[in-house]
Structure formats: structure tokens, C-alpha cells
Amino acid sequence: MPGGQMKTTLFYGPWQCRRQFVNQCQMECAKESHTLMGCIWLADIKLDWVGSLIVLPVPVKAGSRYGIYHCCCNYPTLPKAVKEVERKRWEKIRDSFRDGWSKKFGEWPVDGGISWPGHHIRDLWHGGNPVDPNNIIPVQPSIHDEFTRAYPACYAGQAPWNTVGPDLPYSDN
Numbered sequence: 051m052p053g054g055q056m057k058t059t060l061f062y063g064p065w066q067c068r069r070q071f072v073n074q075c076q077m078e079c080a081k082e083s084h085t086l087m088g089c090i091w092l093a094d095i096k097l098d099w100v101g102s103l104i105v106l107p108v109p110v111k112a113g114s115r116y117g118i119y120h121c122c123c124n125y126p127t128l129p130k131a132v133k134e135v136e137r138k139r140w141e142k143i144r145d146s147f148r149d150g151w152s153k154k155f156g157e158w159p160v161d162g163g164i165s166w167p168g169h170h171i172r173d174l175w176h177g178g179n180p181v182d183p184n185n186i187i188p189v190q191p192s193i194h195d196e197f198t199r200a201y202p203a204c205y206a207g208q209a210p211w212n213t214v215g216p217d218l219p220y221s222d223n
Contacts, residue, residue, distance in 0.1 A: 054101015054110070061222065062193045064200045065091040066215025067119050075121035084123035088204035088211030092171065092197065093118045093187060096222060118171065118187060122204035122211065125176040133174050140180035144168065147186065159188050167194045173201055 067075070067089035079086040098113040128136070148158040148165060159166040169189040172178030179185050189197065204211035 053104050054099055057098045057100075059096040059098070059222065061094040061096065061220055062189065063091045063093060063219070064196055065219040066210050066213060067091045068117075068217045069214050071117060071119045072214050075119070075123070078121050079123035082123065084125060086121060087124055087207040088122040089119060090122065090197070090200055090204050090211055091117055091119045091215070091219070092169070093189075094220075120171050120201075120204070122201070122207075124205075127175050128177060136174045136180045140168070140170070140174070143181050147181070147183065150183070151188070159190070161191065164191075166190055169194055169197055176205065 068091070071091060072086075072089050075089045076086050095116040095118070096113065097115070098111070100109075100111050102109050147168065152158050166188045168186045170178045170180065171185050171187065174180055200211065203209075
């Protein structure tokens, strides 16, 4: 970047949602005439910039965060056959999606020669769009398994996903 360097760090949950996310989820669910059952904070993108101002040679540090969370509204579930059709839609575009993602953000993460799964933030079973780039993030396989285990409890309104968590549930030092 002109005048400095950008560093991106991705922290993975799952964590309980902070108050702001829960409030957003309540509004999102209500807007669609649904009830909020829970909220899962999936990941946190931390962006840090270090450099100097172009006009004044003054050293500057800046940063921001972007939380990726999922609202578990009481969405109806899709029949298994329909969900499988949606999964096949994802499988058909998966490689081209990863290529497109790599062009924007760097190589799609790989572990031991195997690509990380693409996690659908709004899951396919509850009507998530299988090919929407804003609904898919790369996730380590072990973390993806944790997400998969947490979603049913979130949709069932079970702890800890039905309560508010801390503003920042991890240390990034």
C-alpha cells in the first residue's frame, strides 16, 4: 500500500456473539418474520496498517476489525433432497470459486495438500445460498467441524449460543 504496509489476521471462533451482533440478529430475524434462536461469532478479521502519511512524514498506525457472525433464526429447514441439490450447486462452482477468491485475497488455504472447506455462513439446510461469495469463507477442517457441531445447538436455542458473550473473546497479542 502507498506509504505503508497492511497486515490481515484472521481469528476463528466459534464464540458467543457480542451484544452488537445479537442486536443485529434480532433485527434481521424480525425483518424476515422469524425469531432469533441464537448467534455464533464465526471469525474475526483484523486489519492493521503501519506507515506514514504522504503529506506529512509522520508515523501512523491504524486498524479495524470485521466480525463474521451467523444469526440462527427459526428458519424452516429444507427437505434433504432439496439440500442435496443445493450442495451439488456448490460442488459445481467450488473450484472456480476458490480460484476467484485466490485472485482477490491470496491463495485459498491448503493443509497437507488438501484445500480447506468453504464454510457456508448461512448453512444450506436453512436456506443459505450455496454460490453467494458473501456466504462462504475458508475454514480450517478442524474448525469447520466445530462450526458444524455448533449450528444445531444454535438453531435449537441452546447455550452458549443463546446468550451474549464478551466484546472480544480472544487475545491477539
